[in-house]
Amino acid sequence: MTAIAAxxxxxxxxxxxxxxxxxxxxxPGALAFVAERAVLAFHPRGSxxxxxxxxxxxxxxxxxxxKVQARQTGPTAVTEYASLTLGPGECFPIGAISAQRPSTNxxxxxxxxxxxxxxxxxxxxxxxxxPVFHLFCTQYIASLLNQSRQQLQTTFSxxxxxxxxxxxxxxxxxxxxPVCVGPYxxxxxxxxxxxxxxxxxxxxxxxxxxxxxxxTQSDLLPRVILAGFDLERPIGELMTANPHQxxxxxxxxxxxxxxxxxxxxxxxxxxxxxxIKGVVxxxxxxxxxxxxLRQIRAGIENAPDVGALQRASKDIRQLALNLIAQGIGxxxxxxxxxxxxxxLTRRVIQLALERxxxxxxxxxxxxxxxxxxxxQTLSTDQDNGxxxxxxxxxxxxxxxxxxxxxxxxxxxxxxxxxxPLCKGNIMASNPELCLTLDEWKSRFGSWIREPVPEALLNAxxxxxxxxxxxxxRLGDQLRTWLNKIVRxxxxxxxxxxxNALQVAPPLGRLRDFVVEDDGTIxxxxxxxxxxxxxxxxxxxxxxxxSSSTAQRLRQASVKMGVSADExxxxxxxxxxxxxxxxxxxxxxxxxxxxADNRVDPDSLNELDRRILKESFRQxxxxxxxxxxxxxx
Amino acid sequence: xxxxxxxxxxxxxxxxxxxxxxxxxxxxxxxxxxxDLARAHFETRYVVVNTExxxxxxxxxxxxxxxxxxxxxxxxAPQDSYYAVLGEHPAEALxxxxxxxxxxxxxxxxxxxxxxxxxxxxxxxxxxAADWLWIDLYFALPALxxxxxxxPTRLADCMSSFGIETFQxxxxxxxxxxxxxxxxxxxxxxxxQSALSPRGLADLERSYRQYRRKV
Numbered sequence: 001m002t003a004i005a006a007x008x009x010x011x012x013x014x015x016x017x018x019x020x021x022x023x024x025x026x027x028p029g030a031l032a033f034v035a036e037r038a039v040l041a042f043h044p045r046g047s048x049x050x051x052x053x054x055x056x057x058x059x060x061x062x063x064x065x066x067k068v069q070a071r072q073t074g075p076t077a078v079t080e081y082a083s084l085t086l087g088p089g090e091c092f093p094i095g096a097i098s099a100q101r102p103s104t105n106x107x108x109x110x111x112x113x114x115x116x117x118x119x120x121x122x123x124x125x126x127x128x129x130x131p132v133f134h135l136f137c138t139q140y141i142a143s144l145l146n147q148s149r150q151q152l153q154t155t156f157s158x159x160x161x162x163x164x165x166x167x168x169x170x171x172x173x174x175x176x177x178p179v180c181v182g183p184y185x186x187x188x189x190x191x192x193x194x195x196x197x198x199x200x201x202x203x204x205x206x207x208x209x210x211x212x213x214x215x216t217q218s219d220l221l222p223r224v225i226l227a228g229f230d231l232e233r234p235i236g237e238l239m240t241a242n243p244h245q246x247x248x249x250x251x252x253x254x255x256x257x258x259x260x261x262x263x264x265x266x267x268x269x270x271x272x273x274x275x276i277k278g279v280v281x282x283x284x285x286x287x288x289x290x291x292x293l294r295q296i297r298a299g300i301e302n303a304p305d306v307g308a309l310q311r312a313s314k315d316i317r318q319l320a321l322n323l324i325a326q327g328i329g330x331x332x333x334x335x336x337x338x339x340x341x342x343x344l345t346r347r348v349i350q351l352a353l354e355r356x357x358x359x360x361x362x363x364x365x366x367x368x369x370x371x372x373x374x375x376q377t378l379s380t381d382q383d384n385g386x387x388x389x390x391x392x393x394x395x396x397x398x399x400x401x402x403x404x405x406x407x408x409x410x411x412x413x414x415x416x417x418x419x420p421l422c423k424g425n426i427m428a429s430n431p432e433l434c435l436t437l438d439e440w441k442s443r444f445g446s447w448i449r450e451p452v453p454e455a456l457l458n459a460x461x462x463x464x465x466x467x468x469x470x471x472x473r474l475g476d477q478l479r480t481w482l483n484k485i486v487r488x489x490x491x492x493x494x495x496x497x498x499n500a501l502q503v504a505p506p507l508g509r510l511r512d513f514v515v516e517d518d519g520t521i522x523x524x525x526x527x528x529x530x531x532x533x534x535x536x537x538x539x540x541x542x543x544x545x546s547s548s549t550a551q552r553l554r555q556a557s558v559k560m561g562v563s564a565d566e567x568x569x570x571x572x573x574x575x576x577x578x579x580x581x582x583x584x585x586x587x588x589x590x591x592x593x594x595a596d597n598r599v600d601p602d603s604l605n606e607l608d609r610r611i612l613k614e615s616f617r618q619x620x621x622x623x624x625x626x627x628x629x630x631x632x
Numbered sequence: 633x634x635x636x637x638x639x640x641x642x643x644x645x646x647x648x649x650x651x652x653x654x655x656x657x658x659x660x661x662x663x664x665x666x667x668d669l670a671r672a673h674f675e676t677r678y679v680v681v682n683t684e685x686x687x688x689x690x691x692x693x694x695x696x697x698x699x700x701x702x703x704x705x706x707x708x709a710p711q712d713s714y715y716a717v718l719g720e721h722p723a724e725a726l727x728x729x730x731x732x733x734x735x736x737x738x739x740x741x742x743x744x745x746x747x748x749x750x751x752x753x754x755x756x757x758x759x760x761a762a763d764w765l766w767i768d769l770y771f772a773l774p775a776l777x778x779x780x781x782x783x784p785t786r787l788a789d790c791m792s793s794f795g796i797e798t799f800q801x802x803x804x805x806x807x808x809x810x811x812x813x814x815x816x817x818x819x820x821x822x823x824x825q826s827a828l829s830p831r832g833l834a835d836l837e838r839s840y841r842q843y844r845r846k847v
Contacts, residue, residue, distance in 0.1 A: 005699065005805055009710035012799040012809065039709040042816035044824070065795050112794065112817060487675075542674060559674045561823035 010035045013116065016064065020089025022136035030130035038116035040064065043109035047558065050093060050107040053551050056476055057097045059117040063090050066113025070105040085110065094140045097123055100473065170255055170269045171248030173285075174278030178268075180205045183212060183236030187224070190215070190235040201266040201279050204239045209275040211268050213239030218265075245270050248277050256285050300343045306351065306413050309344055313417040316340045320378060320582075330579035331550060331571075338374040341419075342468055348413040349469045356406035361399060363388035364467035364474045365410075368426060372464040373532065374548045375578070377597075378585045381420040382411060383461065385433035387440055387474045396436065403434050426461065440478055448485060451495040459496065463536060466547045476545075483543040493541055497630040500533035501623055505616035512613055513601045523581045524597040530619040531574040534626055549574060573618030576611050580604075650723055650758070657727040658758065664735045669765055669831040673819050676830055677704040678767075679732070680739040680815060682808035683749050690745065694718075695753045698725060699804035700732040701812040703739075706819055708812050715805040722757045735764070737830040741787055741811045743768040767834050768841075769814055775840035776821040784844070790814055 014035040017023035023031055043049050043066070050057055052073050061068075068086045086092060086107075096103035097120055118126070127134050180203045181190045194202050194217070204213040215238060223229060223238055245268040246255055255267050265282045296319060300312045320337055349365055369383040370376050386403055390396050407428035415421050428434055435443065444462070447455035463482065467475030486492060506514040506526045515521055535549040538556035546552055550571045557567040581597050601609055626632070650658075667676070680701040687693040695718055702712030714732035716725035740746050743766055754760045773790055774781040780793045787807065791797070796813045800806035822828075827836045 005701075005713035005715035006711050008715065008799065008805055009701075009713055009809060013710065015799070036710070039707045040813065040816065041707050042813075042820050044817070044820040047820075114813065114816065559823075560672060561826060561828050 013038050017062070017089075022132055023089075026132045027130055030126060030133060033122075033126060033129065034118060037118045037122045038062065039118075040114055040116055043068075043113045043115060045109055045112050047109050048106060049109060049113075049115065050103055050105075052102045052104065052106065053546060053548075054555065055102050055545050056100050056120070056472065057093055057103055058120055058480075058545070060094075060097050060120065060123040061092055061107070062116040063088050064114040064116050066109060066115075067111040068092070068113055068115070069108050069110045071108065073104065073106050094137050098127070098137055098141060168252050169248060170246055170250050170252065170267075170280055171277065173252060173280055174248075174269055175284070176278070178203045178276050178278050180209070180276060181235060182206070183239070184234045186232055187229065187235050187238055188231040191220075191224075191231070200281065202235075203243075203268060203276055203279065204235055205276055211243055211245060211270065211276045212236075213241045214243040214266065214268065215239045216266055243268050247272070252280075252285055255280055259285070296340060297343055300340070300347050303347055303351075306348065306416050309347060309351075309413075309417050313344060316344070317378065317418070330575040330582065333582060334375050334377070334578060337378070338371070338376050341371070341376055344417060345410075345414060346469050348417065349410055352406055352409040352413060356402065356409065358402065358406060360391070361388060361403070362391075362471050362474070363403060364470035364472060365428065366465050366475065367468045368465050369461050370464075371468075372466050372547050374466075375528075375532075377578070377581055382414055382422045383426045384411075384428045384468075385426070385430075385435070385462075385465075386428045387467065387478065388434075388436055389471075389474065390436050400431065400434055404429055404431060407434060437474055437478060441481055444478075444482055445485065448489055448492045451492050453499075456496060456499045460499075460533065460536065463540070464532075464547050479545050483540065483545070486540040487543060493537055494630045494632075496533075496537050496540075497626050498632055500530075500537060501627060501632055503530060505530055505619045505623070507613065507616050507620065512609065513616075515601065518598075519602070520598040520600045522597055523577055523584065523599055527577040527597075527616075527619075528574065528581065531570070531577070531622065534622045537626065570618045570622055573615035576615045580608070580612065654723050654727045654758075657731055658760070661727075661730045661734070667735050667737060667765075667830070669737065669834075670829050672828055673823060673830075673833075674705045677702055677734075677736045678739050678815065678819075678830070679703070679734070679736040680808050680812040681729070681733065681746070681750060682741070682804050682811060683746050683753075684802070684804035685749055688745065690748055693749075695749050697804040698729045698750065698753075699808040700729055701805070701808045702732075702736070703812055703815060703819070706816065708816060713805065713808075715808075718753070722753065726754055726757055730758075730760075730762075733764075737765040737767060737834070739767050739769060739811065739815050741768070741790075741807070741814075742770045765830055765834055767830070767837050769811060769818060771841045771844070772818055772822075772833065772837040773814065775836055776818055776825065787811070 010032075014031060017031060017035060017038075023034065026034075048054075049061065049068060050059075063086050065088055068090075070084045070086060070092060092107055093103045093105065096105075100120070127137060179193060179197050179199050181193060183204050183206070185204075190202060190204075194215075200217045202215045203211050204215065206212050213236065215235065219238075219240065224231075229238060244258060244262055244264055246258060248269050248271055258267055259265065259282055267280050269277045269280055271277050296312060296315050299315065300309065303309045303312060316337065319340075320333065345365070345367075364387045366372070366385045366387055367383065368385065370380055371383055386407060388399070388403060390399060411421060411427050411429045421427065426433065444459075447459050451459075465475065465478070503526055506521050508514045513521060521527065531553075532549050535552040535556070538544070538560070539546065539552035542556040542559040544552050544555040544559075546555060553567055553571055553574075557564075580599055584597060584599050601612065604612065680703065682699045683695045684697040684699075685693045685695050697715065697717045699716075700714040701708065704712065714729060716728050718725045747766055747768075751761070754762060769790075770784050774784050777793075781790070785793075787810070788801075791810050791814070794814065794817060796810050798806045798810040818833075822833050822836065825836070827833045
C-alpha cells in the first residue's frame, strides 16, 4: 500500500515537471528517474539556498513554486547578467554541479519558495542516462562560456589600466564627484541627499568649496537617532569639523597610513588650493591591495623551484604584516593568508610530482586543523595527510609506499618554505595518515564508536579536513559519510560537547579577565578554540559541509533558527580574537621572539579591552547554547 | 497509555480477530522508543496524517481511507508516504498506518474532526489508544502567519494563500500532500519564531488555541 501512495506522489511530480523544458522532451525512463528521486523542501523569503561558501553543490534544484534569484558573487562578473530570477520549472545550478565546483552564483529565495531537489549523484547519473538532459546542460554551459569570453575581451583592456599599486596618487583613485552641501543646509535635506545618492560620507563645504566638515553613516546612530537630533537644525551643528584631508598628489599608501593612525574610514582629497576633489574610502584602498595579492599569486604559480617559493613565502608574510598595519579585518586577512598558502602548497606539490610518477593514482592532499578551516595565522606548522583510492587490481602496500615517498618530499619542501614540520607527526609522510577512503572511514568510525579522550582530541584536529590538491570528490565523499554517521550518534556529539565546554572563557567575577600566572591570556587555548570547538559540533550536528568556523556558524545557525544578527555578533567576536592573535604574532616576529598567542590585557587600549571582553561574552553565549542542547 | 495491549490480546474489540501479522506489527510498534520532542526540527521526522470519511458527522460517519506523509529534517520525500482504504480489512489498513507513522509527532489539519475520527477507528479496530503528540495546522497556521490568516481558515484558503496545489482534493493522500507542503512552510516560520522543536511548536499551537477561546 505504501507503493500506491508513493506512486501517486511521484505521479504528481511527473505531471508538474512535464510542463517545463527540458523535462517535457525527456525520455520517459529519465523523467521517471527524476520524479522518483525529487524531494521537496521549503525556502522562506530571503533565505540562501546555495552560495559559493557552501562548497561543491550537493543538490540540483528545480523551482516548484516561488521565485529564486541568482546573484553573481566574487570580484569579476562571469556573465553579462548581474542577477537573474528563476521561476517554476527552472533549474539550478547547472555549471557548478556538472563541474563539481562551488557555484559562482548565490541563489536566494526572493519569495517564499518550494524547490524539488535531487542529489548530485542522481544529477550526474541523469546526465548519463538522458541525451536530452545532457544536451540541455551542455548547451546551457556553452552559452555561459560564450558570454564569459566576450566579457573577458571587453574587460581585458580595462584591466591593464587598473594595474595600480599603493603608490597611485589619490587624485586618480577618486571615482566620482563628491556630494557636498553647505553648513547651513537643514539636516533633513542633507540626509535625504545621502540616501538618494547612496553614499556613506557627506562633505560639508564653505562657499569656496573648502571642506569644513564630514558626516558619515556611522555618525547617524549616536548623533542623530540616539541623541534625538532635531532634523530641522543645520548640518553644521552635526558634522565632524576639521575633517582629515590629503592632497591629490599624496599616495594611496599615505592614505592607508592616515586612516590607520586616526581610525577613520574616509579621507577627503583636496587640490592645491584646498578645494574638495573627492572622497577616498577604506574600501577603495582595499581593492588596490588585491592587485598586489594577484602579483604574489602569479609569482607562486610560476615558481620554477622551491627557492623561488621561499621568496614568495616571505612576500606573503610581509603582505600580511602590511595588511595588519593597515587595519584590515581578520576574516579577509586569514582568508588571504590561507589562499596564498594554498597556492604555495599546491605549487610545492606540483614540483614534487615532477619527480614522482603518480599517474593513475586517484588521490587528494588533505589539510587539517587551522589550515583545514582556512584559519591559518602567521605561525602554523604543517598538518596534512593523503586520501586515496586503490585501483581494484593493484595491491595497497606498494602504492602507499610511492605516495609516502612523494609526501616526504612535499613535507620537506613546505618546511623550507616556512611551515615547520609537525612535532606531532601529523603529516602526509606518516603511513598512519596516508590512507585510502575506506581506511579513513574506519579510522574516523572507531573514534566515533569509542570516544575516549584521545579520540575526541583527534576528532578536533582531523574532522576539520579539506582536500587542497587532487581529487576533491574523495574529500566530499568522506565528509558526506562523516556527517551521516555522526548525525546518528548523539552520544558522540554529547561527548564532543562535554570536551568543548572544559575550557571556559577567561572572564572574571571581580576583574575583567582571568589571567594566567604570567599575567597573560592564551588567545588560542582560551579564545579562538572556544568558538572553533562549538562550531565543529554544530556543523556535524546540522550536516554542514564547510570546514571554516565562520561558515559553519553561519550555515548551522540557519537550520537552528538563530537570528542573523546574533550569529554575526558571535562571528565578530571570533574574528576579533583572531585579529588580536595576528597582531600579537606580528609584534613577536618583529622582535624576533617566538611567535605565540599570548596577550596581556593590560597592554591593550581601553577600546580593544572592551571588545575583547565582549568577544568572550559571545563565546560564553555560544557555550551556553551547547550546554542547554546537551543538558551538560 | 492504558493497557490496550492486554485488551488487544484478549481480543475484546468486538470486530474480527487480528491476524498474527497484525499482532506482530502492533507489538513492534509498541516497542518503538518514544520520540525526543525537544530535538530540533531538522533532527525530527514528523508525519502528516489525514483521513477520508463518509461524511462530516462525527457521530454517524466512518473513516473510509487514511494517509501518511513523512517530513524528515525539513524534506518531503514521496517514498515516505502511505495510503490505504479501510474497506474489508480495516485492521490491516490501520496497522499499515501505524507502521508508516511510527511514534513520530503527528501533523494534522482540523484535529477536531480528523484526529477524533482516526482515534476512534484505531480504538474500534485495534483496541488502541495511542499517545501521540498532535499538532493542528488549522491553529498553527494563523498563529505563525498572522499576515496571511486573521483567524483559523479552511484548507482550500490556506493552500491558495501559498499557491499550493494537489493532484486530488478531498482524497486522504491528495489533501495530505497539500498539508505536508503547508507544514514545510510552518516549520521554517516556527524556526524564525524560536519554536525550535516539536514541543515548541505544539506549545505555540496550544497557546494560540487558548487565546482564541478567550477572544
